[in-house]
Amino acid sequence: MPTPVTQEQRNIQKTGKNDPIPVQVLLILLTFAFFASFVFMPLALVFSQALGKGWQLYIDSIREPFAIAALKLTLLTAAIVVPLNAVFGVAAAWAVSKFSFRGKTLLVSLLDLPFAVSPVIAGLIFVLLLGSRTPFGSWLGEHGIRIIFSTPGIVIATLFVTFPFVARELIPLMESQGREEEEAAVTLGAKGWQMFRIVTLPNIRWGLLYGMILCMARSIGEFGAVSVVSGHIRGMTNTVPLHVEILYSEYNYTASFAVASILVFLAIFTIVAKALLEHQIQQRQPAQADLT
Amino acid sequence: MPPFSTNRKHILPGFGLSMGYTVFYLSAIVIVPLATIVIGTFRMDPQAFIGTVTAPRVLASCRLSLTTALLAALCDSVFGFLAAWTLVRYRFPGRKILDALVDIPFALPTAVAGICFATLYSPVGWIGQLLAAKGIQLINTPTGIVIALIFIGFPFVVRTLQPVLSELEPEIEESARSLGATRWQTFRRVLFPHLFPSLLTGATLSFARGIGEYGSVIFIAGNLPYKTEIAPLMIMSKLDQFDYDGASAVAFMLLIASFTMLLMLNAVQRWQEKASH
Numbered sequence: 001m002p003t004p005v006t007q008e009q010r011n012i013q014k015t016g017k018n019d020p021i022p023v024q025v026l027l028i029l030l031t032f033a034f035f036a037s038f039v040f041m042p043l044a045l046v047f048s049q050a051l052g053k054g055w056q057l058y059i060d061s062i063r064e065p066f067a068i069a070a071l072k073l074t075l076l077t078a079a080i081v082v083p084l085n086a087v088f089g090v091a092a093a094w095a096v097s098k099f100s101f102r103g104k105t106l107l108v109s110l111l112d113l114p115f116a117v118s119p120v121i122a123g124l125i126f127v128l129l130l131g132s133r134t135p136f137g138s139w140l141g142e143h144g145i146r147i148i149f150s151t152p153g154i155v156i157a158t159l160f161v162t163f164p165f166v167a168r169e170l171i172p173l174m175e176s177q178g179r180e181e182e183e184a185a186v187t188l189g190a191k192g193w194q195m196f197r198i199v200t201l202p203n204i205r206w207g208l209l210y211g212m213i214l215c216m217a218r219s220i221g222e223f224g225a226v227s228v229v230s231g232h233i234r235g236m237t238n239t240v241p242l243h244v245e246i247l248y249s250e251y252n253y254t255a256s257f258a259v260a261s262i263l264v265f266l267a268i269f270t271i272v273a274k275a276l277l278e279h280q281i282q283q284r285q286p287a288q289a290d291l292t
Numbered sequence: 293m294p295p296f297s298t299n300r301k302h303i304l305p306g307f308g309l310s311m312g313y314t315v316f317y318l319s320a321i322v323i324v325p326l327a328t329i330v331i332g333t334f335r336m337d338p339q340a341f342i343g344t345v346t347a348p349r350v351l352a353s354c355r356l357s358l359t360t361a362l363l364a365a366l367c368d369s370v371f372g373f374l375a376a377w378t379l380v381r382y383r384f385p386g387r388k389i390l391d392a393l394v395d396i397p398f399a400l401p402t403a404v405a406g407i408c409f410a411t412l413y414s415p416v417g418w419i420g421q422l423l424a425a426k427g428i429q430l431i432n433t434p435t436g437i438v439i440a441l442i443f444i445g446f447p448f449v450v451r452t453l454q455p456v457l458s459e460l461e462p463e464i465e466e467s468a469r470s471l472g473a474t475r476w477q478t479f480r481r482v483l484f485p486h487l488f489p490s491l492l493t494g495a496t497l498s499f500a501r502g503i504g505e506y507g508s509v510i511f512i513a514g515n516l517p518y519k520t521e522i523a524p525l526m527i528m529s530k531l532d533q534f535d536y537d538g539a540s541a542v543a544f545m546l547l548i549a550s551f552t553m554l555l556m557l558n559a560v561q562r563w564q565e566k567a568s569h
Contacts, residue, residue, distance in 0.1 A: 042400075
């Protein structure tokens with residue numbers, strides 16, 4: 001399929017050719033050297049360590065009961081966190097992108113707040129709020145509810161660190177789409193839910209999916225925040241990244257890297273999904289891309 | 293603007309519901325929990341607070357976190373600029389794969405990055421071996437921390453520079469050249485000043501991230517008190533001793549540091565907008 005040459009591509013073709021060939025070659029080689037030492041080597045290392053003692057040990061390390069329990073807990077956490085943050089993301093993006101109100105800039109910057117906070121602090125705030133030594137935590141404890149050093153604590157800390165992903169993806173997308181289509185639907189008599197399902201959702205589905213994938217990747221991989229609230233009880237409150245840490249600190253490197261390789265697959269999946277979805281999102285707005 | 297424009301905002305349903313839910317959820321998950329640190333710190337005895345944050349071990353950890361994050365941000369400016377420049381301006385085999393891999397530090401769980409760098413640079417690791425032959429050891433040193441932070445921070449620089457680089461008009465360079473500027477002069481006087489605000493934004497983001505980073509650092513750092521113990525780890529060890537006040541005092545200082553960074557970033561971005569008009 002022939003694609004029209006955009007202004008941007010024209011810029012690149014012309015500017016790139018301005019640089020002398022030896023400079024180009026040198027810079028490209030330096031870039032490859034940087035990627036080799038900071039990206040390729042760490043990724044290759046994971047598989048070389050994980051498979052270094054044979055496939056059998058690799059499979060055994062992944063199928064070991066504590067690893068399975070950690071995987072289950074991680075998936076459970078992601079299964080709770082992603083839908084909650086997705087619903088919130090859609091609601092926040094709807095309010096911010098389709099209406100104007102006072103304090104909008106403040107609200108948008110507050111939405112990004114969790115990204116500015118160290119993961120360890122993200123865990124600490126929930127220990128301070130809900131831990132058994134705090135008034136609220138001890139009240140919960142008297143009623144038999146345990147949050148910190150237990151699954152709910154892991155879920156809440158993960159909710160915090162993955163909070164902005166979906167909203168942040170949807171706000172610019174929905175702002176660029178404007179209000180006309182939804183207004184037309186409402187004028188033609190659509191109910192709020194009908195309008196959302198038939199007009200809004202199809203327009204934002206790729207952006208929403210992308211935000212949810214980023215949210216999922218982070219909720220599966222979160223380490224610092226979860227480490228603070230989990231208590232590291234094997235088979236109970238151990239997530240996959242925490243399991244990697246425990247195995248590593250016990251000098252069980254092969255098992256540690258074997259479990260880590262699951263997380264590397266997750267990272268590669270995220271990156272491929274990102275590339276595919278960005279393609280989809282761009283294709284939906286070809287007219288706008290050409291105008292700018 | 294049509295005369296109905298102010299009215300039309302109110303046609304769409306769901307403002308009350310979506311806004312109400314947004315504010316409720318934001319408060320429950322983010323604002324109230326974060327406020328506990330601030331309230332907890334203000335309820336502390338001022339003497340105890342000052343005592344905690346000026347304890348030599350705490351000061352050493354804060355200094356270490358700030359200096360390593362700053363050094364890593366500087367290195368990221370160089371490497372990130374190089375990568376963004378090459379990926380945007382040149383066409384070569386593997387470019388699209390490299391471009392996608394820029395996001396690896398965002399996508400790879402930090403603990404995995406941590407054990408990878410600790411193993412690579414250990415005296416028997418792939419890189420550590422070569423360095424050990426020359427008598428250099430990076431593991432358990434501040435340099436090791438910087439290496440982990442370079443990895444964590446470089447996508448911020450690349451991703452903020454890429455859009456600006458691809459929007460550069462070839463005419464700018466051509467006119468500078470036709471006015472007699474050499475290639476280096478064109479770069480230094482024309483292109484670089486244009487790219488600098490974005491470079492600064494990316495480096496600040498990488499710096500802010502580096503101050504709070506935990507997972508990728510603790511494995512390579514060795515965590516020796518006064519030497520390679522970072523501030524987030526300080527919070528962690530105070531929590532392990534159930535010193536909740538101490539932990540929140542250190543956390544409060546770290547929060548102040550990251551919010552100052554973000555405010556400065558805001559100022560940089562406003563300056564950038566002004567410069568581009």
